[in-house]
Each structure stands twice: as C-alpha cells, then as structure tokens.
Amino acid sequence: MLKRAVIARNLHKWLGLFVGLQILIWLASGLYMVVVDIDFIHGDSLVKNMQQAIKIPTSPTLSINDLKTNYPEAKQIGLQAVMGKTFYTVSTAEDRYLFDPHNGQLVSPLSEDTAKEIAIYHFNGKARIVRATLIESDPPMEIQTRRLPLWRIDFDDRYSTSFYIDPYSGALATRRHQFWRIFDFLWMLHIMDYQERADAHNNLLKVAQITGLIFAISGVWLLVYSFPGRRSKKRQNMGETNP
C-alpha cells in the first residue's frame, strides 16, 4: 500500500495540473477586487451633481393633468431635473417622453449636443469629449442590462471614462471606465462564465471548485508531512557543520 504522504503529494501534483492555473486566476482576480475600492470601480469619484433637487414648476404651460389627458395610457408621469432644470417624464407601456413644463415642448429624444452637455454637467473634472455614439441595438457588454437607446459619451481622461445618457429622460444612466472594465473582465474569470459574465452557478465553475477543494485539502494535508520536526532539523545542521 502506498503511504499516505505519497498519496497526498501525488494528488496535489496531478490535480494541480488541472486546476493550478484556475486557482492562480482566482487568487489574482480576487486580489484585484479586494484591493481596488468598489466605490471607485462604480465611478463615484468621476461624477458630480448626481442628486439634483427638483424645483417644482409654479405656473407651467403644461400641467401634469394636461399630460394625463394627452396620454391616457400613461403608467407614470414624473418630474426630473436635467442640468438643474425641471422636466416632465411620461412613460406608457411602450414609449417614454420628456417635456419642458415652461413651454410645453417635447424635447426627447435628446440631441447629441444636449447629451454632451449633460455629460459635461455630470463629469467631475476636466476632460475633453472624444466621441458621442447613439447606441440603439447590440449594446456593448458593459451596458447589457440597460434599456436602450443610450448616448455613449467618451472622455479622453486617463480612465477612458464613458458616460451613458438616456435620451428619453436626460439622466446619467450609468458610467464605465477602464478599472470597471478590468474588474468586469476579472469577475468573468473569477466566476468562469465566459459568455454572459453573470452566472456564478455554472457547471464548469462547480467542477473547478470541487477539484480545487480536493487540491487544497491535499495541500493542507501535505503540510503535516512537510515540516519534519525539530529533531531531524538538528541532525541536518550537525551534518552540515561537522564535515
């Protein structure tokens, strides 16, 4: 019969062949995620004017009840501040609208120029806009769950920040930057869902986890045999000093 230490050592060596790389990936991606502050990843430091107080229009040309009459199928009518000014939002089952209460004008969908203005209004710092793109279909991975269309406004700051502006509400829907993208990529590696980057319960992951667990147990088990104890160490030293 093979000795237990031999079994543990072989287990550790051969399982390492299968999960060694993944374990290293888990450790490295985990390290990034714990070291880089999550609020920074979310881009909190890149935005300003996030919560704008709403000034209620006093004698508007267009009232909420006017909107109700014009859109009897409306499910929601709201007030929303855009660059410090108040607007109405209207949502029906299919569509959304943005109105200026003071002149009653429909202002949505917002133009590229307005979207840029909004982006600059929220951008905390000085940077140039390098690109504005209206995304109507095939969203990039980083806004997959968001409602389209969205204006993507790219800045030339050192984080390659992108702001996503909703052309039907004027809101800053979300923001992404290089460190977020790295985080997202590493999260994909961490949960081993290489398509959606969202399913932390996939079978590949489970198989790797079980293999990894046996691998780690064999490693801890090996520790028992890897510290031969003081007595043999003394003998070792004697051997080295007395030729």
Add this chain to the structure above:
Amino acid sequence: MMSFLKKLHKWVGLIIGLQVLLWLSSGLVISVLDPAKVNGREWMNTGIANPIPLPPGVLLEADQLPGPLTADAFAINLAVVREQPVYRIRAGDGEKLVNAIDGSILVFDQADAEELARRDFTGKGAITATSAGIAPDLETRNHSGPYWKVQFSDEADTAIYISASTGDVLERRNQYWRVRDFFWMLHIMDYQERQDFNNILIIIVSLISIWLGLSGFILLFGSFTRHDFYFLNLTGQREQVLITLIDPALAEPKIISLRKGSNLFLSLATHNINLPSICGGGGECGKCRVQVVSENPPPETSIEQGLVPKPLRNKGFRLACQHEAEHDITLMLKERTLEGGH
C-alpha cells in the same frame, strides 16, 4: 531556486492555507445554492409587478403636494400603487407616498404589511409573527427607514420585509439566503457587516496568498517530468532499467525492473518497497536516503545539499525521491527495508 520556492510555498501555506480552504469551500456553497431560492424569487408572486395605467379624472398637481415633502426631493413620480394613484417622492431622508387625490401621506400599518406580504409570498406557510423595525439589521442592511418584518411558517423560514413608508417589498429572506450569507461572510472575510470586501484583513491575506499561488504555479512546472506522461507514449519507447537492491540483513540482493525515467522513491513504493519517509517524496524530510554503490551515482541536487551531510554525499548517499531511474544502478538500503515491505 526551487528549494527556496518550496520553502516559500509551504510556509505561506501554513499561514493562510486554512483561509484558502475556506475560500474554496465557501465559493462552492455559494455557487451550488439555487439563486432563485436564495433571493426568494422561487416563491415570489410575479403577477403583481406590472403597473397599470393612471386612472382618468383630475389628480393633484405637483405644486399642490405638501411643501415640506417636495422641498428637497430629487425624484417625484406619479403612478398607481395598490389600485390608487400616488406620488412617489424620494428625498435625502427616504421615500414617501402621497395620495394623488387628497394629498394624504400613506403609511403602512401592520395589517397592510401582512396583506402585502401575503400577496407577495406564494410559498406554503402562514404568517406567524409580524414585528416593526427601524434600524437596519443583517437582513435589511441595504435599506433605511421603518419597516415591517412578516414571518412565515414555511419550511424555508421566510421573512418578508415591507417598507412602512412605501409598502414596497424590501427583502425576501429565508434559510437559503442565511446559509449563503454566512458563507459569503467567510468568503469576503467581513465578519461584522458582511458586505465590505475592501476590508484590510482580506487585502492582507490576499496579498500573502498570491505568493502561494505564484510559487505553486512555478513548482507545478518543476514537479512534472516528461516521464510523468509516459502513458501518452510521446517517445514511442518503453525502456526499462534494472535496479539492484541490497539489504544488509538479507543474503541475496533483489533485482527489480523499473520504467526508465520513473521516480525512484515512488516506483519502489509501487513495488511495495517502502523507503523510510515522512514527507512522502517531497524532498523535505531527508529520510529516503539510499547509497548508490554502483559506479555511477547521479549528480547531487540542491535539495540534497541541504538534507544530506557532505561526507555521506561523497560516499554516494542520495535521496531516492530526488532522482529518476535513468540507467541500471545498485542501491544499498537500510537494514531490513526489504523485509518490512510486505
């Protein structure tokens, strides 16, 4: 180099091996638990989520709402909640609902909360207790403001949390979530709040453990030889070498044939010849010493220089676990090694 990495690997393993074990096992538990059960979606009434259009008839305008409520609001929305048109007003101090017909502020009492919870929860079980809460606890940690906790008698021990100011279902908690949350705590090493994975403890342990991974990864490459993959038959040859073993206690030497390139310590063990060892062939204990008495002892390794005294090395003493069977060789074993092998 290798012996340094080995030392690094085992010492780092000794310090944080247990946490690595915890990371792997907690990760496994989290991924195995069914997410639909963990977040209560499994027993959630999905029919009530869809809002209906606003009713006809004149409603209050925003400037007719109670002034103090809208003064610092950053979101005001008119929608139907529980069959009645209401303004949902969000401000720094939380969210409130105002009746859009008479301007009264909605509050949700115990009976409302129980009704709302019963509407939301489709699992088997009745309400056993309802209690009020103000300060967020572990289960309501993502929310502020007063709430009701409605406890059900189902097998998963579900508690539905209802906001006292909006009537919203804040959380659906159950045993699955609690187990998941406990292991999540172990995974991110935040033993108080269970949500901050940027805490200093996990940063330190991660910084240490990356060395375990890196050294292990390099050692992994070093631990394999071409001969480990003999079953793939890469070279197309299956050469054998003869090992002559002398046990001073026995009259006759024993001759065995080993696959060329196989590790001496391990392949002797598979022939039931167990050399003394603590570390199991790891080059750590120095116990697997044998004396090469034929003319061709293999060159010393750095590990042997640390574990076998020089005069012995000069006499041909080597560690069996550090060498492969490369050619025919004669080994002198410790007395009675062969006898004891059965």
